[in-house]
Amino acid sequence: MELLDVMKNLTIKPTGNESEQKLFKSIAADIDDVPTEIVIADYTDKTLLIVSQYQKIGSMLMIQRDQVHSPLGVDNIYTTKVIFGATGEEQQVAARYLAEAINITKPLCIFINLKSYDIETVKACKDIILDLKGEENV
Template sequence: MELLDIMKNLTIKHIPTESEQQLFKSIAADIDDVPTEIVYAEYSDKTMLIISQYQKIGSMLMIQKDQVHSPLGTNDIYTTKVIFGATGEEQQVAARYLAEAIKITKPLCIFINLKSYDIETVKACKDIVLDLRSKSTES
C-alpha cells in the first residue's frame, strides 16, 4: 500500500470531487537511485509532509516557527519536537532545514524516513517539496 493510500484512509476530511481542490499532492522520485515517496498536504491549521525511502512513514516531528523580537530586529526561531520514532539529530536537522526552505507559516507535521541524511539528499527532497507546494497553490 502506498503512503498516499494510507494518508487518504487516515483523514476524516471530505474526499474532494474532481471540481474541488485535491487534498494531497504526492510524487515518487529517485534520489541518488533510491526510490523516494513524498506526500504534501496543506490544512487550515498545519502543513503535513511525508518523505520516505523505506515505504514506511518513519519518525514524526512537529516544527513550529516563532519570532523573537529584540532591539536589533526580529529573528525566526524553529522549535523541533519529536512526537514518535527515532530521536536522531539527523532527522531533526533535515526536518528543520525543510521547514525553513518551504517558509512555513503554520506548524509543520513531518514524517521523515531517509536512508541517508546527507545534504545532497535533503536538498533534492527540498526541491521536490517546493515543486509540490507550488502545484498545491496553483490548484
C-alpha cells in the same frame, strides 16, 4: 508504491465549501537512485509532510516557527519536537532544514524516514517539496 496507494485511499471529510477542502499532493521520485515518496497536505492549522525512502512513515516530528523581535530586527526560531520514533539528530536537522526552506507559517507535522541524511539528499527533497507547493498556488 505502497505509501502512495495508502495516501490515495484516504478520504477527507468535506468541509461544506469546496474551496476549503484540502487534498494530498504526492510524488514518487528517485533521489540518487533511491525511490523516494513525498506527500504534502496543507490544513488550516497545520501542514502535514511525509518524506520516505522506506515505504514507511518513519519518525514523527512537530516543528513550529516563532518570531523573536529585537532591536536588530525579527529572527525566526524553530522548535523541533520528536513525537514518536527515532530521536536522531540527523532527522531533526533535516526536518528543521525542510521546515525553514519551505517557509512554514504554521506548525509542520513531518514524518521523515531517509536512508541517508546527507545534504544532497535533503536538498533534493526540498526542491521536490517546493515544486509540489508551487503546484498548489497555480
